[in-house]
Amino acid sequence: MTARSIRATAAAALAGALALTAAACSNPGSGPDGAGGTAKDSAVVGIAYEPDSLSPLLGYGKDGNSKIFDGLLAFDGDMNLKPALAAELPKVSANGLTYTYKLRKGVTFSDGKPFTAKDVVFTYRTILDPKTNSASKGDLDALKDVQAAGDDTVVFTLKYPYAAFAERTVLGIAPEHVAAKQDVNNGPFTTKPVGTGPYVLTNWSKGEKLSFTANEKYWGGAPKVKKFTMAIIKDDDVRATRLRSGDLDGAILPPNLAKGFKGDQGHKTYEATSYDYRLVTLPTHNKVTGDTGIRRALDTAVDRQTMVDQILEGAGKPAYGPVPTDSEWFTQGTERRHDLAAAKQILDEAGWKPGPDGIRVKNGVRATFPLWYLSGDKLRQDHALAYASDAKKAGIDVKVQAGTWEVIQPRMKTDAVLAGGGSPGDPDFDQYLLLRSTLGGDGFNNMGWYDNPAVDKALEQGRATNDKAERKAAYDTVQRELVKNPGYTFLTHIDHVYVVDDRWTGLSTQVEPHDHGLASGPWWNVEDWTPKDTEK
Amino acid sequence: MARMAGRRALFAVPVLLLVTFGVFAVATASPFDPVKAYAGTAGLTATQENLDQLHANLGVDQPLVSRWWHWLTSALTGDLGDSSVMRQPVADVITERLGWSTLLAATAFAVAVLLGTGLGILAARRPGGWLDRIVGSAAYTLEAAPVFWLGLLAIWFFALKLGVLPAGGLTDTASDTVTPGQVATHLVLPALVLGVSQLPWFYLYVRQGVADALEEDAVRGARARGLAERTVLLGHALRSGMLPMLTLLGSRVPELITGALLVETVFSWPGIAAATVQAAVSVDFPLLAALTVLATAAVLLGNLLSDLLYGLADPRVGFNG
Numbered sequence: 001m002t003a004r005s006i007r008a009t010a011a012a013a014l015a016g017a018l019a020l021t022a023a024a025c026s027n028p029g030s031g032p033d034g035a036g037g038t039a040k041d042s043a044v045v046g047i048a049y050e051p052d053s054l055s056p057l058l059g060y061g062k063d064g065n066s067k068i069f070d071g072l073l074a075f076d077g078d079m080n081l082k083p084a085l086a087a088e089l090p091k092v093s094a095n096g097l098t099y100t101y102k103l104r105k106g107v108t109f110s111d112g113k114p115f116t117a118k119d120v121v122f123t124y125r126t127i128l129d130p131k132t133n134s135a136s137k138g139d140l141d142a143l144k145d146v147q148a149a150g151d152d153t154v155v156f157t158l159k160y161p162y163a164a165f166a167e168r169t170v171l172g173i174a175p176e177h178v179a180a181k182q183d184v185n186n187g188p189f190t191t192k193p194v195g196t197g198p199y200v201l202t203n204w205s206k207g208e209k210l211s212f213t214a215n216e217k218y219w220g221g222a223p224k225v226k227k228f229t230m231a232i233i234k235d236d237d238v239r240a241t242r243l244r245s246g247d248l249d250g251a252i253l254p255p256n257l258a259k260g261f262k263g264d265q266g267h268k269t270y271e272a273t274s275y276d277y278r279l280v281t282l283p284t285h286n287k288v289t290g291d292t293g294i295r296r297a298l299d300t301a302v303d304r305q306t307m308v309d310q311i312l313e314g315a316g317k318p319a320y321g322p323v324p325t326d327s328e329w330f331t332q333g334t335e336r337r338h339d340l341a342a343a344k345q346i347l348d349e350a351g352w353k354p355g356p357d358g359i360r361v362k363n364g365v366r367a368t369f370p371l372w373y374l375s376g377d378k379l380r381q382d383h384a385l386a387y388a389s390d391a392k393k394a395g396i397d398v399k400v401q402a403g404t405w406e407v408i409q410p411r412m413k414t415d416a417v418l419a420g421g422g423s424p425g426d427p428d429f430d431q432y433l434l435l436r437s438t439l440g441g442d443g444f445n446n447m448g449w450y451d452n453p454a455v456d457k458a459l460e461q462g463r464a465t466n467d468k469a470e471r472k473a474a475y476d477t478v479q480r481e482l483v484k485n486p487g488y489t490f491l492t493h494i495d496h497v498y499v500v501d502d503r504w505t506g507l508s509t510q511v512e513p514h515d516h517g518l519a520s521g522p523w524w525n526v527e528d529w530t531p532k533d534t535e536k
Numbered sequence: 537m538a539r540m541a542g543r544r545a546l547f548a549v550p551v552l553l554l555v556t557f558g559v560f561a562v563a564t565a566s567p568f569d570p571v572k573a574y575a576g577t578a579g580l581t582a583t584q585e586n587l588d589q590l591h592a593n594l595g596v597d598q599p600l601v602s603r604w605w606h607w608l609t610s611a612l613t614g615d616l617g618d619s620s621v622m623r624q625p626v627a628d629v630i631t632e633r634l635g636w637s638t639l640l641a642a643t644a645f646a647v648a649v650l651l652g653t654g655l656g657i658l659a660a661r662r663p664g665g666w667l668d669r670i671v672g673s674a675a676y677t678l679e680a681a682p683v684f685w686l687g688l689l690a691i692w693f694f695a696l697k698l699g700v701l702p703a704g705g706l707t708d709t710a711s712d713t714v715t716p717g718q719v720a721t722h723l724v725l726p727a728l729v730l731g732v733s734q735l736p737w738f739y740l741y742v743r744q745g746v747a748d749a750l751e752e753d754a755v756r757g758a759r760a761r762g763l764a765e766r767t768v769l770l771g772h773a774l775r776s777g778m779l780p781m782l783t784l785l786g787s788r789v790p791e792l793i794t795g796a797l798l799v800e801t802v803f804s805w806p807g808i809a810a811a812t813v814q815a816a817v818s819v820d821f822p823l824l825a826a827l828t829v830l831a832t833a834a835v836l837l838g839n840l841l842s843d844l845l846y847g848l849a850d851p852r853v854g855f856n857g
Contacts, residue, residue, distance in 0.1 A: 052576065052623055053623040055623070130589050130593075133593050133594065133620075135574070135586060136581075137582070137589075138583045185593075186618040186623055190624060202712050205712075205806045206622070206629075206633065207633070207804065207805070207807065207810050208705050208706050208804050208805070208806035209712075229712070231704075231804060232804060233704065233804050235802060237688060238691060238704065238804075241692060241695070241703060242695070245695045247704075404567065405569070405572055407567065421580065433581055439583075442583055442584045443580075443584045443587055444579070445581065515578075
């Protein structure tokens with residue numbers, strides 16, 4: 001270290017220390033009248049994404065856990081279903097085609113009007129209406145019709161037996177008496193929602209923040225955190241700075257910025273495990289990626305743990321399929337060890353011999369293919385480059401290219417894509433859409449045109465029965481088939497990192513989806529937080 | 537003067553028509569797919585059937601000219617249409633946000649003009665003096681500094697280190713009532729950053745203009761007649777020295793709009809600039825067209841204003857533009 005660099009380091013350390021001291025002095029409450037986070041029963045969090053709409057009819061809260069709305073059912077911290085607006089879990093007919101829900105009594109919307117079966121029927125029928133611009137309609141693909149049987153019973157009829165249907169009924173219920181009177185796509189309800197949930201939206205200043213107050217008449221008991229604010233701060237650095245200044249009580253942060261809060265007395269770091277995966281599609285219509293030898297070799301050649309350590313700074317796990325390794329649906333023994341020698345052997349046996357430039361060749365076909373990633377997405381870029389470098393060592397030349405979805409989508413049939421996705425709740429959600437051969441090229445479903453009859457059969461079995469052991473067996477088959485013939489190289493499951501002021505008890509995280517919903521993060525159950533009694 | 541304003545207003549009509557048509561044409565030609573933008577991440581698991589339905593519902597498959605004509609005729613009757621990206625009527629998007637952007641931009645503009653002019657005059661009095669040297673080099677540095685970076689720096693210094701000013705938002709983060717006092721304190725940093733980023737242009741123009749004017753014969757003559765320095769500076773030199781600055785006023789408006797975009801993002805300011813970018817990348821025709829009309833009108837007005845001021849300051853120019 002030269003004298004100059006020592007001086008620079010010392011100066012940086014000093015500046016950092018000063019910043020920390022300043023933060024400690026101004027914390028809590030840097031606002032002029034000290035409103036920023038001083039009140040014990042108010043919480044302010046910083047989020048990176050602003051919702052397009054707060055209407056459940058357009059997709060908001062479809063995965064449950066909305067602050068404003070309740071679904072018939074809800075997920076608990078372990079992603080098990082529990083009754084919410086329904087009084088109990090649904091009764092499923094023997095053939096799996098009818099789901100009957102008894103509704104909770106005495107629930108009212110935040111405008112005081114009672115919640116009834118009519119609202120449930122209205123919500124589901126409106127979402128299915130072709131005139132409703134909801135991109136999440138496909139989630140309810142299995143639903144044929146929904147009917148009210150009296151004021152407190154709702155009956156869903158399905159087109160085909162679909163075991164994951166109950167998991168779909170976590171979506172928020174909209175009040176018919178408000179939402180039916182206006183344009184479903186652009187009406188005021190999309191920005192001024194009325195629901196039954198634990199919080200009532202008091203203000204949405206677009207581009208700035210969403211403000212909530214506790215619903216004192218909430219059927220689940222009035223929340224202890226009376227005021228809850230979500231500040232929309234797109235830039236990661238600004239979010240970290242405002243958290244440090246005491247302006248925010250919590251925020252989602254990229255792992256490298258969250259590191260700065262480690263060892264900080266006043267803050268706690270939460271790493272939420274997720275179903276959020278990154279994978280490389282291996283299209284069957286490409287001569288190289290369609291070759292099972294190549295697919296298996298890539299699966300073995302790729303160094304997942306290094307990606308987790310280097311790209312995710314440890315906040316994540318190696319992924320071997322859409323199901324994360326810590327899920328109960330994961331098939332033990334399907335982990336693939338990083339083994340370059342084995343990868344080379346697989347290629348040798350499959351007839352891919354090294355050419356003069358080290359790139360393998362089989363029957364005159366060079367082992368090379370393009371790999372696209374979404375331009376501007378640093379995380380995907382890092383994954384793609386690491387993947388290409390691992391593949392190169394085995395003699396496969398992956399050409400990494402950036403593009404927008406408009407550029408990538410028409411090429412998905414033959415070109416590889418670095419994609420992301422993942423939704424917890426049911427193993428059917430990801431696996432069916434990713435792997436079912438009939439969905440090849442259907443929008444963004446089955447991007448790699450994966451086609452494996454054994455997998456198709458298992459996928460149908462998995463959704464047709466409600467018997468958990470049978471379902472587990474079916475998804476075990478899928479995951480084992482993926483070892484023999486991987487249609488995708490799964491790379492990582494990404495943890496989402498949050499830093500929160502240590503002022504409450506009752507914080508936990510839920511398993512999170514790829515989608516950054518509003519209610520992800522430790523505030524998924526903010527209604528259950530209680531302020532710590534430390535401040536006198 | 538009134539005739540010039542009237543002529544410009546007439547001229548603005550074809551310009552605005554052309555510009556809106558241009559927006560539709562460019563947006564149509566752009567590679568962005570409005571349906572994908574609308575669907576967002578949900579679109580990544582949507583079926584093709586679902587996406588096709590959205591395509592039809594959003595009306596994005598109609599030909600360019602008919603879409604533009606439909607927008608124009610509805611807009612003239614006061615119906616600006618619905619913004620697909622915001623899921624609400626365009627008129628609502630604009631009324632919710634435009635005021636805050638105008639407040640920010642106007643304050644920043646005032647800061648830039650007043651501070652820039654003031655410093656420019658002071659520096660011109662003693663070219664090469666300490667003030668001139670310090671402010672001059674600072675101005676060149678500022679010109680090169682990205683406004684985004686200035687914003688981060690300001691937050692770090694004023695909000696984090698000193699803890700005297702709020703780091704962002706329109707009001708205190710935990711509060712949801714908008715009071716003038718809160719808005720005033722929250723306005724300080726973003727307006728200062730935006731204003732300071734525009735300041736060098738005004739400073740440099742005024743400094744040069746006034747310094748040149750001080751060298752003119754008329755001013756020398758005034759000095760020779762023994763007029764007070766104050767009178768010479770304000771009465772003679774300033775009048776001709778300010779002229780180039782007046783032209784600058786109008787031409788800085790577009791810069792101000794683009795600068796506001798970055799400032800609004802950094803400070804979570806709920807203005808219209810951020811919506812503009814969203815509208816553009818989402819190919820949200822109705823919102824984009826309405827915002828473009830507003831921006832064009834702002835630029836035309838800015839130019840008109842600077843020409844009018846020029847005419848007032850220097851009667852020789854007159855109002856024939």
